[in-house]
Amino acid sequence: MQITTTKIIRSARKTVVIEITPDGCIIIRAPKRLSMKAIEELVHGKDKWIRDKLQEIQRQQKLFQPLRFETGDKLWFLGEKYTFTVTDGSGMIYLQGDKHYFPREQLERGTEQLSRWYKKEVERILLARTEYFSGLTGIKYNSVKITSARKRWGSCSSKGVLSFSWRLLQAPLQVIDYVVVHELLHIEHMNHSRQFWARVEEILPDYREKREWLRQNRWLLMFLN
Numbered sequence: 001m002q003i004t005t006t007k008i009i010r011s012a013r014k015t016v017v018i019e020i021t022p023d024g025c026i027i028i029r030a031p032k033r034l035s036m037k038a039i040e041e042l043v044h045g046k047d048k049w050i051r052d053k054l055q056e057i058q059r060q061q062k063l064f065q066p067l068r069f070e071t072g073d074k075l076w077f078l079g080e081k082y083t084f085t086v087t088d089g090s091g092m093i094y095l096q097g098d099k100h101y102f103p104r105e106q107l108e109r110g111t112e113q114l115s116r117w118y119k120k121e122v123e124r125i126l127l128a129r130t131e132y133f134s135g136l137t138g139i140k141y142n143s144v145k146i147t148s149a150r151k152r153w154g155s156c157s158s159k160g161v162l163s164f165s166w167r168l169l170q171a172p173l174q175v176i177d178y179v180v181v182h183e184l185l186h187i188e189h190m191n192h193s194r195q196f197w198a199r200v201e202e203i204l205p206d207y208r209e210k211r212e213w214l215r216q217n218r219w220l221l222m223f224l225n
């Protein structure tokens, strides 16, 4: 795999951190005065880790197949795989069995219509899940916003506004729950401290699996690009 860029960012930090972005760029965060030789050595020592990460990104890029809006295409809804099926029937988009029916007359504006369908579904599900976990934890939020984000599944603003990408609806419900709990808890902890993760674990003891699922399936964020 080709490494696109390696960027070194120097700052007042004390340690070196190597970061791989989802599109395969390597970013090295280093202290201001650390020599290039020392950085090179550190990166060299992390060689295997970097290679594994890049391979993982490559694997995910292979999994991603853009929707061509043709019968036989695959798409995901709540963790289940459906076969995209073009119909001549009524103007409705709907799921039945393992098929995702889509009217021919809407094909011209397919991306727009399909993302609108997902957004409508996501509102119903995400509002209910957020409300549920808010009641469970006693954490009050301001509002829920549905976005088309492609870089992240969810976020939380300092004003208590929770945002979720409608693309999250491709994930299983338990994974959606993890993202909801994660963002909701950010109202209490605006960081990823040990206390934050302990609180996540209290509510969802198997959250690590869900977090891993999201890592493994980041390519779903590219859906309907």
Ligand SMILES: [Zn+2]
Pocket (backbone or CB within 6 Å): 182, 186, 191, 192
């Ligand atoms: Zn977070």
